[in-house]
Amino acid sequence: MDSITLNILGLIAGAITSIGFIPQLIRGYRTKKLDDVSYYMPTLLAVGMSLWFGYGILSSAIPIIVANVFGMGCCVSLIILKRLYSP
Amino acid sequence: MDSITLNILGLIAGAITSIGFIPQLIRGYRTKKLDDVSYYMPTLLAVGMSLWFGYGILSSAIPIIVANVFGMGCCVSLIILKRLYSP
Numbered sequence: 001m002d003s004i005t006l007n008i009l010g011l012i013a014g015a016i017t018s019i020g021f022i023p024q025l026i027r028g029y030r031t032k033k034l035d036d037v038s039y040y041m042p043t044l045l046a047v048g049m050s051l052w053f054g055y056g057i058l059s060s061a062i063p064i065i066v067a068n069v070f071g072m073g074c075c076v077s078l079i080i081l082k083r084l085y086s087p
Numbered sequence: 088m089d090s091i092t093l094n095i096l097g098l099i100a101g102a103i104t105s106i107g108f109i110p111q112l113i114r115g116y117r118t119k120k121l122d123d124v125s126y127y128m129p130t131l132l133a134v135g136m137s138l139w140f141g142y143g144i145l146s147s148a149i150p151i152i153v154a155n156v157f158g159m160g161c162c163v164s165l166i167i168l169k170r171l172y173s174p
Binding site for chain 2: 034039
């Protein structure tokens with residue numbers, strides 16, 4: 001398996017895990033309610049993703065870097081939405 | 088940066104992103120309510136994590152394999168809990 005194919009697989013994987021948070025953000029934005037979502041989930045995920053970001057930098061793995069930067073943005077957005085609607 | 092240090096960083100990152108779902112599972116189990124959680128989030132994440140799992144296998148990255156197997160388990164649990172409590 002060459003590194004280009006591997007990077008493409010990683011980018012597809014990263015794209016799917018990244019867009020995974022979008023429906024949750026849309027649902028929260030539409031219903032203006034995030035009571036059942038735990039604060040700890042996006043907080044821990046954002047911390048973990050920042051470490052994955054470091055791992056991606058150190059191992060020069062572009063898909064890991066891209067997916068985790070996007071993921072961190074989604075987690076921070078979810079925290080802000082929950083703070084606004086269901087603090 | 089040697090590969091052992093890199094693997095340790097990855098395992099810490101993977102441990103944190105994996106336990107990130109635990110508070111959500113506990114909250115859902117306690118409140119018996121997951122109305123505000125979108126089905127699409129754990130579903131898309133589980134699909135993406137299965138691809139990350141393949142990426143981990145192909146690039147022989149143990150932390151990526153471990154974190155994503157655990158993460159898939161958490162996502163499937165969240166889907167089951169939501170199906171039970173807030174279908």
